[in-house]
Amino acid sequence: MEALEVVRPGLLTTVQDLGRFGYHKYGVPTSGAMDQAAYRTANLLVDNEEGAAALEVTGEGPALRARADLTVAIVGAEMEPLVNGRPVESDAAIDIRSGQLLELGRARRGLRAYLAVAGGIDVPPMLGSRSTCLPAAFGGFHGRALREGDLLPVGQAGTRRLPVAGRRLPPGWWDAVGDVLTLRVILGPQDDQFTGEGIQAFLAGTYRVMPEMDRMGVRLQGPPIAHRAGADIISDSTPLGAVQVPADGQPIILLADRQTTGGYTKIAVVIGEDAYRLAQAMPGQAVRFCRISMPEARDARRAYEGKFLALRGGWPRWRDRQNYTLTLGGQSYRIGVEEGMGKYRVSLDGRTVRQSEEGEPR
């Protein structure tokens, strides 16, 4: 159902998910949410499946009109969301009634916010993902950023109003961001192409995020990183977070929409979790690099995944959902039964006909 109407598109609003995997060998970028941590959190708040598509909102947010009753969550950059002009919470599941206007303003802190809708943005998957691939103009909503007048399909809209409104993140879920963003890196794969002084400069220096930053990558400026011989290699694969250093010695960090191969030396690779943090950095942000070992990186990944596991575990899912179709006298009726979190709901053709009252015993 086309449950969201774009009244104002914002600076760059795209449909994104976990990303598109398995197609690098055909030159197809990963794409996906730039800040996967915020994106996943938004989906968890509205009880979505892992990997449901959401909207990535950049810099300045859109205005969207609900054409059905929806449950949404806004996570990531602080964009002072309003519903019909009244402030609403970020980092929480909120209900929006059909006809109401949801507006996200200019980013006050961070750069990208994620708007998850219960049921997910229901665009057709292409090459295994609903992410918008801007460089090749496919996937997401017609392969492009949203425009005024677009009507976005939402999965099972109106049939899945869940009692999740009011869910909010536990305090301390987000680490406080200091003045300097520290990015943990694993040296390599071409660290042997840099001088000792070059590596020292990279690990000791403070770099600034330049205005040249987009979904493909972020350019930094700071102490130059010296190569032994040259900056060019025989092109090879470019992982998320790769720190490319061209001949000018200034690093470029590759992000979601990066090319799948590159011909510049890569001194190091930023771990995934910190690449997501970088996706929230504004121009001028101070950045430092901190070298860690492979076991430390794996421990960090385990801790990161553990946080999501705990969050999901704390919010029981509406696991049991059955739909029946009855045909009587040539007429079809769709009956849905949902049960979970100590509550139940019965619907007919998407409209609730009976649900548990507050405090009603099961």
Next chain:
Amino acid sequence: MAVRFLDAGESCLVVELGDRIDIALNLHVRALCLAVERATLPGVQEAVPTYRSLAIYYDPLAIDRDVLKDRISGLLGSSGGEGGQRPKLVEIPTVYGGEYGPDLEFVGRHTGLPQDDVVRLHAAPLYHVYMLGFTAGFAYLGELSQRLSVPRLSTPRLRVPAGSVGIAGTQTGVYPLESPGGWHIIGRTSLRLFDAARKAPTPISPGDKVRFVRIEEREYLKAAGGSP
């Protein structure tokens, strides 16, 4: 050169088989890639073959890096075969010159060759597909005749139509999508090199062979559905 295992972050292991651009070496990369795909190792998400190395993306919580390295080492010894996946020959029907190849005249002047010879030299070889990258569906081909070597454009074009066939240095390739570009454009193909609606989004795979086949404008128009 000995095989090198290089970490590229916490979830990518690069297996470097050499340090040069060479078809035999590249075929080893391809064979290893197919072996890794066939082995369906737990936690391995995708394998990306490039000129001289294979990047293996994995979930470090599902498979230990050293275990993965051992498994790959085992495959290295036994990955000689193609596993029934022989490289394909992909023909690229190309209309040369005119509005489709606005730089053919320049290439002729720069190389001192008649335009027909430029086309013949371009269409003669069976090009090896080393890898795909740069953009979706773009194949890195080797190797263009030295006699056709021209520098890149001093000012790249902002808009090169999809299907444009370009040359620069000893490289040739096809722009799968409309994009900016700095290569000299000598022709255009009606073959769709990237289609996200298909499971294999491009007709070309790493390790395939490619040949450009000269066609006339009317054949191009017919194949391209009537509009250039």
